[in-house]
Amino acid sequence: MRKILLIIVIGLLAACSKEHYPDLSQTDLNLKVAFDLSNSGYTFPIENITVRLKSLISGKYRTIVTNDKGLGTFTDLPAGRYDIDVSYTISAVDYTAITGIITTKPVIFNASEKNRLVNKDNTTLLTLNLKSGVIGSWLVKQVYYAGSDRTLGALYRDQFIEIYNNTDQVMYADSLYITEIWGRQSTTNTTFNLQANGQYDWSKSLNMVTTNGDPNTDFVYAKTLCMIPGSGKTYPVKPGESFVLAQTALNHKSPFTGTDGQTISVRNPELTVDLSKAEFEAFYGSFLPKPLDSDIDNPLVPNVEVLSYTGNDMILDNTGRTGIAIFKVDNTQNVKNWPMYNEPTKTTPSASARKYYQIPSKYIIDAMEIQPNVPTSRLPKKLGADLDAGFAFVPTGAYTSQSVIRKTERIENGRVILKDTNNSTEDFDFLNIAQPKAFK
Structure with missing residues (x-):
């Protein structure tokens, strides 16, 4: 009898948790990586770009790699806040070939989304726009x-x-x-x-x-x-x-x-x-x-x-x-x-x-x-x-x-x-x- 009561109580608690604390459920985060090139007309490859996600609660990292459309999904994420980062390096040879701009050093593009809240309401596509900065002397x-x-x-x-x-x-x-x-x-x-x-x-x-x-x-x-x-x-x-x-x-x-x-x-x-x-x-x-x-x-x-x-x-x-x-x-x-x-x-x-x-x-x-x-x-x-x-x-x-x-x-x-x-x-x-x- 005690076992039956315990099972009933656990079931009721689980139901209450789902009803009153829906953010405890896991969810997916869909994202897209794109290059912010200010209408330059250049086209850089957007597949096989690694996106890194860090939980601000556990400190743990996860990574995904984009497909040929620059898309990727983090699946089954616990609700919470995350830092999301992308750092992508294009070799000097490839950058020169694509843009015609001569450079002897690799060009690094970055994008980030800090303290991003992810929960069941997160249904929109998150776009990460990669920007290049000056690599300092x-x-x-x-x-x-x-x-x-x-x-x-x-x-x-x-x-x-x-x-x-x-x-x-x-x-x-x-x-x-x-x-x-x-x-x-x-x-x-x-x-x-x-x-x-x-x-x-x-x-x-x-x-x-x-x-x-x-x-x-x-x-x-x-x-x-x-x-x-x-x-x-x-x-x-x-x-x-x-x-x-x-x-x-x-x-x-x-x-x-x-x-x-x-x-x-x-x-x-x-x-x-x-x-x-x-x-x-x-x-x-x-x-x-x-x-x-x-x-x-x-x-x-x-x-x-x-x-x-x-x-x-x-x-x-x-x-x-x-x-x-x-x-x-x-x-x-x-x-x-x-x-x-x-x-x-x-x-x-x-x-x-x-x-x-x-x-x-x-x-x-x-x-x-x-x-x-x-x-x-x-x-x-x-x-x-x-x-x-x-x-x-x-x-x-x-x-x-x-x-x-x-x-x-x-x-x-x-x-x-x-x-x-x-x-x-x-x-x-x-x-x-x-x-x-x-x-x-």
Whole structure:
């Protein structure tokens, strides 16, 4: 009798689950891969392209391969949220033969759909438009944004960005721009106009000009913007070498005297870094009325020119709601005169509201996005697939001394060539303790 009752109870529970929690059932996800070629007329093969899907609940991966129509299906997927990525490489020979554009390097196309909800209501065909981006000569190599322990380490004052020469030629850092990218920082703030993907709808910014391109896809927006000084050939960087832009170019392992005359030190030097040999620093003390006491100007390290900033120093968002881009322009452009726009608030911003430089994506050499380490804290992507189809993060989050670092792809004649597919999920790893000039 007990067995019969148990069977009845289990059956009732199962029926209730199906009735009240239909998303527990499995479903299929149909998708199509296509090339976004802006009506170029080129035709690239769309079969045998691998699509990778990652469950944000289990962390497990699945892959499928497209048919001759670019179609594929993930079958029997548990309801939930998924990251979907495609990275497809066309050889230099094939790309030249198809387009007539001569190239000596493979061309990489990317597409991604992040945090995609899949359930029984998912009946539409998901189209993944592959876009090619610039494979950078300069690369963002390492970003130490997390900072170190708040009581044992250096907090956030030891942050840095490292830029790498990934070519086989000497390049000059002079007039290279480095920017921290701005976008939506909270999923609970409802005061902004948003796109369908959940990111800011910059086209709704006050006085936005749309005649020179789509504000959401043809531009990025700068929270911080600085430029490497020099006359053109002042700062050479050899092949396979890099330069470091430090928030404060000091040895943070050792005590130093702040601008208020007080000693600043750390309890555990192993948790922080020596930035005294950084090639450049972001010193805000020359133009801020009240800079941080820890913002010391190292006279041996050149200062970058700061065009735009927030806060009291070059403090990167240590939870990971950020991204870094680097670009150069020709003599026809005066970056200081580029337009700046307010965030796209639903109400008219005040006259004193902060504005952000609008940076044309066509000038960007390399860009990478960073997201929080906790999936539920992640935000809609700031960068399109042509700039970065993925994102990087440090696994243990803020104040942990960890940095994201680009992976080594191969070594040629002793020169390290870093991985660059325009997908930071694939291109980046992490260091448990940030280390300038390290490799992974």
